[in-house]
Amino acid sequence: MNTMRTAMLLAFMTALFMGVGFLIGGRGGMMIAFVAAAAMNFFSYWNSDKMVLRSYHAQEVDERTAPEFYVMVRDLARNAGLPMPKVYVFDSPQPNAFATGRNPENAAVAASTGLLQRLTPEEVAGVMAHELAHIENGDTLTMTITATLAGAISMLSNIAFLFSGGRDNRNNPLGVIGVIVAMIVAPLAATLVQMAISRTREYAADRRGAEICGQPRWLASALQKIAGDASRIENVDAERNPATAHMFIINPLNGQRMDNLFSTHPDTRNRVEALLAMNDIGPKGSTPAEPTAKATRRAQSVPKTGWGRGNSSPPQGPWS
Structure with missing residues (x-):
């Protein structure tokens, strides 16, 4: 069940990457997003926990x-x-x-x-x-991968912003509208993915x-x-x-x-x-x-610095 749940999450995230990539750069953007999503899915499985702890x-x-x-x-x-x-x-x-x-x-x-x-x-x-x-x-x-990929999706809004500053993007079939949609959808999608947990x-x-x-x-x-x-x-x-x-x-x-x-x-x-x-x-x-x-x-007999940096006194339990 957990394996299926994680697989469904990764599939959804990949589709989301591709959709936003299409809105920003058309077919070319969609293919780039697919490759990026596949690489990120693989990387997230093995390293997302380290990334969260490091953050x-x-x-x-x-x-x-x-x-x-x-x-x-x-x-x-x-x-x-x-x-x-x-x-x-x-x-x-x-x-x-x-x-x-x-x-x-x-x-x-x-x-x-x-x-x-x-x-x-x-x-x-x-x-x-x-x-x-x-x-x-x-x-x-699932929670750790979601955190990593949701953060990455949010970054797509910054990419969309850069595209919106260009004079013309003929690779984008929806033009400025597609970029605006991507700018709105990307950060919203990050929140929706969180709620998917x-x-x-x-x-x-x-x-x-x-x-x-x-x-x-x-x-x-x-x-x-x-x-x-x-x-x-x-x-x-x-x-x-x-x-x-x-x-x-x-x-x-x-x-x-x-x-x-x-x-x-x-x-x-x-x-x-x-x-x-x-x-x-x-x-x-x-x-x-x-x-x-x-x-x-x-x-109960913890020394004063045993529970955390800068702790001035040991934590007291309800038995005190």
Whole structure:
């Protein structure tokens, strides 16, 4: 199912490239766009995760550089029955996180310094369990490729703008009208592709994430905090790369909190209500919570600089 979904996405993106190429340069533009799309599809499959991580200047961490965070992810991955993903931290005051990678064997999770500094260890565990759920569900390949190709489609609007400055483009059968249509369609298409990533996946990842960490309330509390901070703390890199917004657990762009057709994420209140409707998952649940509980107990004794650069004090859990 995930393979078919990814194949359909790539086919749609290729057709979209060709259509915009035709509007800009006629048959010649369409053929150039086809070749470019084919090359980009191949490149995106193997490298889109690296491109996304690079765009956020994410730094890989390990048990030596971020022991509490790394051990927490390791315990959660064990709970989920997943291979240990690579663990990254990116510098942003906005609390947020995302997952990427073409499959569970080549996956990565990334958290912002704001997330590690502003949330309790339990809430961080809930967030990372959600991201691991995306990896387990096979969402990360589709989401990462979408982010890369949507950004590329947006760049076509700049190409269209350059064409519009020319005196004459006889290769374009629609003339100036075709260029104007391309200028409008390209950025709109980037948004539509983001929305093609079904928002129901967030609900599924929330539920599975609650099972992985064993406590739905941890994730519910984290979502409320992240949503509140995301609306007032700017994520500069996300604003520069809006095509990646759907990859985050909460939309990192300002002013998009509505649960409607044009939102990349479900309304946070709906997600929280769904989580609170779940019973806490203890030893009787399908996934044990003990490894994660151990990780968060270890986090209680974190040194002052253990959770993020510039953190003035260790995060305090609700047990304090």
